[in-house]
Amino acid sequence: MIDSPRGRVLRALTLVALIVLAAAFLFGGFVLLQYIQEFKILMTISAVIWGVGSVALLYHVLNHIAQTMPRKVRSVSVAIIFAGPAILILFWALILPTLRSLRLSFMDSTGSKFVFLDNYIFAFTDPIMLQSFRNNLLWMIFGTLSCVVLGIVIAVLVDKSRMERLIKSLIFMPMVISFVGAGVIWRFIYAYKGEGVNIADIGLLNAIVTSLGGQAQAWTLVPFWNNFFLIIIMVWLQTGYSMVIISSAIKAIPVSLNEAARVDGANAFQIFFSITIPTIMPTIVTVTTTILIFSLKLFDIVRVMTGGNYGTNVIANEFYERQFTRGQSGQASAIAIVLLVVIIPVLAYNLRQFKGRRTLR
């Protein structure tokens, strides 16, 4: 740009014009929206255009202003303009609530009286909490292990088979069902109506069991084992995920690697354990930690299937129970913080894996 006095005036004028235009657009849109409130569809469409347009315009104008600044200030201000809003929203929606929960976790149920560690003592001593911890441990170990092992086994078995696409789609399909939806489906599978005249069982599992000569059961009530019946639901949902990711990792192994191992004298099992598994280990770790986090914060399945009763309670459900049913915000916050503290190391490890893999490339 020519830095003549005339040029400078011209630039200042454009800037002012832009700001005026932006202000007019923002205000005008607002007025317009109020004016057309009765025409719902029109309002929705204008709101979308206005919302997206305003953000774009805001960025554009701010960027324009930033570009006119001296070089040193410019790089900083551009960064603030583009990353600032996102960071602000992140702070407002994530960091602030976390800090607030932390504060609440030291307060009583009204959130006004400081009780220091009482809520944490509850969290680690209350029988229902201990049961939840045990159950979460079950979910973590058996749920995660089953998902990952099944994912690996299926990925290896179907690899290069003729039915690969069909089988993989079938196993991946549950992934698109929400946890609540899956809960409803599995309620029908585990359904038990009791015994008596005119009572017909509709549960799929009971149908199978009775046809094999067994006794119909209320599966979700069987002490301790009912946890596993719930875990199966997560395995059904999540195996597809681990299978797809692991399968793509297996496909990324060069064919010649397997061939080299075959020439070296390895049989199928030796190739699997000495070549395939170690080569895809980073992927397995990532998948495992991801599902681990899933099973730690698991809530929906338990909520829908048993509501946490019959010895199937988990930490997240107990948090929900305390906060929204009993109004014990202090205890609920303490549980939330405990959950957060447990998840952070897994999360950090997971992120480190991602980073490590990038540097490998």
Added chain:
Amino acid sequence: MLLCVIRNRVEEVGKVAKVLLKDIIKIYDGDVKAVDRANIEIQDKEFMVLVGPSGCGKTTVLRMIAGLEEISSGDLFIDSKRVNDEAPKDRDIAMVFQNYALYPHMSVYGNMQFGLRIRNFPKEEIHARVKEAAQILDIEELLDRKPKALSGGQRQRVAVGRAIVRKPKVFLFDEPLSNLDAKLRVQMRAEISSLHSRLQATMIYVTHDQTEAMTMGDRIVVMRSGIIQQIGTPLKLYNTPINRFVAGFIGSPPMNISPAGVSEQDGKIVVKEEGMTVVIPESREEVLRPYLGGKVLMGVRSEDLKFTNEPKESNLNAKVIVVEPLGNETHLYLETKDSQLIARTDSEHGFRVGERVDFTPEVKKIQFFDIETERSLLYSE
């Protein structure tokens, strides 16, 4: 010290390994014939090179020998034992892959010992063999490194080392040098050749590079479209190619081949091409007589085109279009009315682009091929 190591190795290997391919056919998906009736006899301790353009089936032949590819029909013998149905691990072969195929999660040592560990060799034996191979290949310093921390040439050595420690009957190489840069390729070429003479093992080597084939092979198999064209020593292929393809494929720059008319002049048979007239020596008259009045393909190697200062009717007169000075010699790209030729001259002449020059061919070394069948009129198997 090094000599001592070499001598030890020679004594230890000592296995006799003849590889025999009898009417080997490979058919993919029911109708694509990748290899058609391949008959190859590879002698013990021989360095055999399979060469041909990409897609000619040379790698398929190698993979069938390795057992990585099923043989559709025919018999494969290693050391007079039919191995068609043997798994790769039972064939006592080792293979070096084009992309090295090193196990990325294992160290160099781990890579080299893998085959021995799988076969339950005692620890001390494994250690001794890996050390020895590392010494031969000069990679002792690298034993603890992971493949990703190695350069291309180093990876190549490790891949070769992994084969050496197994002390197999037959070494198979699948274009092992194609991923290396030009300078390293020349160096590794020499190293693999010297490795062959050290180990005294049977080696089968696949390449698309005719220079590699010529410089390394005891004998060469030239393949094209799944069919073996000719098998022979490098010089045999160079001097007595049995068809137009072998003549054009072996040798760099490639042989100049173009159609030429056969006629009789003063009682002698002459071949005319582009104003150049070649009087055929008596010994060759018999083979060309049937073509009188017709055409043949005439092939002249670039070094057999001699520059001449005496303009004559019978000379080849051509325009220089490109001059490639290589230092020791100069390649001239020549253009005549209908075709282009390449001539090798010594570098003193100082040819210029655009000037017209005269060449005469070395008559005794001219090759003739049937224009239809492209078979040599002079040589057969």
